[in-house]
Amino acid sequence: MDAVVVAGGLLVCVAVPVALGVLAVVLGRRRERERREALQAWAAANGWIIVTRPDVDWSSRLPGRNRRGVTLALTGPLWGRHASVADYSYTETSTTSTPDGQGGTTHGTRSTTHHFTVLVVHLDRPSPYLGVQPRGTLSKWGRALFGSGATLGHERFDKDFRVVGEPAGSPYPLSPALLAAHVDGAVPAWTLQGTDLMTCTPGRLKDPATIPHLLGSLYRVADLLTGRTPRGGSPQP
Secondary structure, three states: OHHHHHHHHHHHHHHHHHHHHHHHHHHHHHHHHHHHHHHHHHHHHHOOEEEEOOOOOHHHHOOOOOOOOEEEEEEEEEOOEEEEEEEEEEEEEEEEEEEOOOOOEEEEEEEEEEEEEEEEEEEEEEEEEEEEEEHHHHHHHOHHHHOOOEOOOOHHHHHHEEEEEOHHHOOOOOOHHHHHHHHOOOOOOEEEEEEEEEEEEEOOOOOHHHHHHHHHHHHHHHHHHHOOOOOOOOOOO
């Protein structure tokens, strides 16, 4: 009788986590389906399109540099330019070591997937690689992603930021107004290659209604790079 009780208890202990795991998968798939339906509805209402696994080269400028990491992109007109918002992720694998209770060690691996929302404003003229990154970002992601970075001789800017890429070869000057906007925290870190001015933010895009808000500060960078006066609803200085 005791053996039956113990066996039943073990079955319950195993069944409950399994059931919870299945439920989590089902709920996750439902949330993803609802999210995609909301994105599709927003895109249709605003003249944007959705592309699954778009053919873009943005991953070389994103954390993790996952070539297959951009899985979904929305693209369309906003404030007199075209813009894109995309899902991106990469998986980081680390080795774990835990005591086995018998004087030894058990080794294993742990995978963590990092999700980002990629924000892109498409400019008119192409540029060689160029960008502004915080010092801390350069230290975290390293030269492989952004390059070593350079100073400009602007004391307040150089204290916290570095210019990456080829500013001398770009048709877009780094104006004093743009440097001041970085110092004031009014614009995000960014990179530009070709015509794609890009930044990213941690986490997945959940509410498509936030797209204009998310893009607002990057449009400010675009206006300051091109010397364009904001119009058509574009964010003001």
